[in-house]
Amino acid sequence: MAKTELYETSVAWTGGHRGHLKLGNGPEMDFSAPPASYGEAGVLTPEDAFVGAVNTCVMLMFIWAAERFRLDLVSYECRAEGTKLIELDRTEIFTTVVLRPHIAVRAGDEPREAIEKRVRRALESAQKFSLVANSIKSKVIIEPEIRIETRLGGK
Amino acid sequence: MAKTELYETSVAWTGGHRGHLKLGNGPEMDFSAPPASYGEAGVLTPEDAFVGAVNTCVMLMFIWAAERFRLDLVSYECRAEGTKLIELDRTEIFTTVVLRPHIAVRAGDEPREAIEKRVRRALESAQKFSLVANSIKSKVIIEPEIRIETRLGGK
Numbered sequence: 001m002a003k004t005e006l007y008e009t010s011v012a013w014t015g016g017h018r019g020h021l022k023l024g025n026g027p028e029m030d031f032s033a034p035p036a037s038y039g040e041a042g043v044l045t046p047e048d049a050f051v052g053a054v055n056t057c058v059m060l061m062f063i064w065a066a067e068r069f070r071l072d073l074v075s076y077e078c079r080a081e082g083t084k085l086i087e088l089d090r091t092e093i094f095t096t097v098v099l100r101p102h103i104a105v106r107a108g109d110e111p112r113e114a115i116e117k118r119v120r121r122a123l124e125s126a127q128k129f130s131l132v133a134n135s136i137k138s139k140v141i142i143e144p145e146i147r148i149e150t151r152l153g154g155k
Numbered sequence: 156m157a158k159t160e161l162y163e164t165s166v167a168w169t170g171g172h173r174g175h176l177k178l179g180n181g182p183e184m185d186f187s188a189p190p191a192s193y194g195e196a197g198v199l200t201p202e203d204a205f206v207g208a209v210n211t212c213v214m215l216m217f218i219w220a221a222e223r224f225r226l227d228l229v230s231y232e233c234r235a236e237g238t239k240l241i242e243l244d245r246t247e248i249f250t251t252v253v254l255r256p257h258i259a260v261r262a263g264d265e266p267r268e269a270i271e272k273r274v275r276r277a278l279e280s281a282q283k284f285s286l287v288a289n290s291i292k293s294k295v296i297i298e299p300e301i302r303i304e305t306r307l308g309g310k
Contacts, residue, residue, distance in 0.1 A: 004250075005191065005239045007202040011210045013231040019214055023203035025189060026196055031211045034180060036160065039215075041181055046212035046287050047162040048178035049204050055166045056186045057201035059174055060194075076168040084160045084286060092286040095159075131239060131247040132201050136291050 018043075047084065054097045054140065055080035057132035062101070065122035065129075071115070074104040074149060082138065094138040104147040112148045119146050173198075202239065209252045209295065210235035212287035217256070220277035220284075226270070229259040229304060237293065249293040259302040267303045274301050 008024045011031075017039050022028045033039025034047055055078055066073045078101035085095045101123070107115050123142055127133055133140045163179045166186075172194050177183045188194025189202055210233060221228045233256035240250045256278070262270050278297055282288055288295045 002243060003241050005241070006236050007189070007200075007206050007239060008234060008236045009203055009207040009210050010232065010234045011207075011214050012233075013214060013218065013228070017215060017218060019211065019231075021207055021211055023199060023207055025198065025200050025203050027184065027199055027203075029182065029184075033215050034162070043180065044178060044182055044207075044211070045162075045180050046208050046215065048164055048180050048182075049208035049211060050287050050290065051162050052164040052166075052176055052178060052199075053201050053204035053208055055164050056174065056176055056199070056204060059166045059168060060172060060188050060201065063168060063172060073168070076174075077165065078167075079163060079165045081161050081163045084162060086158050086160065088157060091284055091289060094286065094290040129246055131249065132205050134246060135205065135249040135293055138290055 047082065050094060050136075051080050051082040051097060053132045054082070054130075054136065054138075055099065057130045058099055058126050058140075058142070059101075061126035061130045062103075062122060065125040066105075068125070069118045069122045071118060071122060072106040072108060074106055075102070076104075077102045094136070096139045096141060097136070099140065099142045100145070101142065102145045102147070104149060107148045107150045112150070115148050116146050120144070202237065205249060205291075206235050206237040206252060208287045209237070209285075209291065209293075210254065212285045213254055213281050213295075213297070214256075216281035216285045217258075217277060220280040221260075223280070224273045224277045226273060226277060227261040227263060229261055230257070231259075232257045249291070251294045251296060252291070253296045253298060255298050255300070257300045257302070259304060262303045262305045267305070270303050271301050275299070 010022045031044040080099045083096045165177045186199040235254045238251045
């Protein structure tokens with residue numbers, strides 16, 4: 001049967017355009033609006049939390065998929081860019097989040113093409129099973145750079 | 156004319172089910188999956204980032220609306236709960252985010268009813284103009300507790 005889980009956070013206004021955020025899993029941090037929207041530099045913003053939620057979720061699902069697809073993962077780094085559209089009536093929406101993961105895997109004895117295909121399938125799986133990607137209206141686009149490491153002088 | 160802005164974050168895998176997140180506005184932090192999903196306690200999770208994005212965004216838009224609606228705000232604290240639905244095929248989605256703001260405002264010389272009505276209108280405005288609330292598929296429900304402070308022995 002389908003099941004549900006609850007996740008909670010708390011915020012408190014600390015004056016001006018600032019607040020303090022407590023996350024259910026433990027960390028606490030100050031936050032503000034982006035400097036371009038009358039906020040402050042150096043702290044969490046809703047924009048960064050949103051783009052970060054997508055970026056962290058897709059990475060963790062890729063790590064999970066890499067285990068399932070038996071990839072020998074060396075590294076995963078990913079820059080994510082969210083595009084905020086500001087309408088004439090001042091309503092705003094994130095229309096797109098583009099993820100650019102740089103992924104390195106070891107080839108072992110398999111052909112590079114077979115490995116690269118598995119990496120791409122693992123990424124598709126990561127996107128399909130990503131809680132955050134599934135929960136947002138923004139179009140999620142993944143543009144990977146894949147590096148296959150082969151052993152020099154290996155079998 | 157409508158305009159767009161870009162917001163970016165970067166993640167890097169640090170082994171196991173862990174990574175390091177750099178936010179565009181400055182802060183950096185470790186992250187993991189929730190402990191219930193083979194992750195670690197004490198760090199950011201995608202779930203908390205998502206619910207925190209909604210919670211911080213609605214608060215900041217309420218602060219902005221409170222200025223526009225000329226409310227004399229004393230305090231704003233809000234607990235937000237996101238409900239994650241896990242389907243039989245293991246896909247997941249946040250179906251609902253419930254926000255429970257506790258808001259205190261000073262009444263000044265106005266009737267309490269007029270102030271409370273303005274607080275509710277400011278909350279509606281905050282939800283309407285919240286970037287994150289507009290960018291998610293989850294139903295956003297705001298259940299406020301409003302306290303109007305009147306001056307004892309005042310005019």
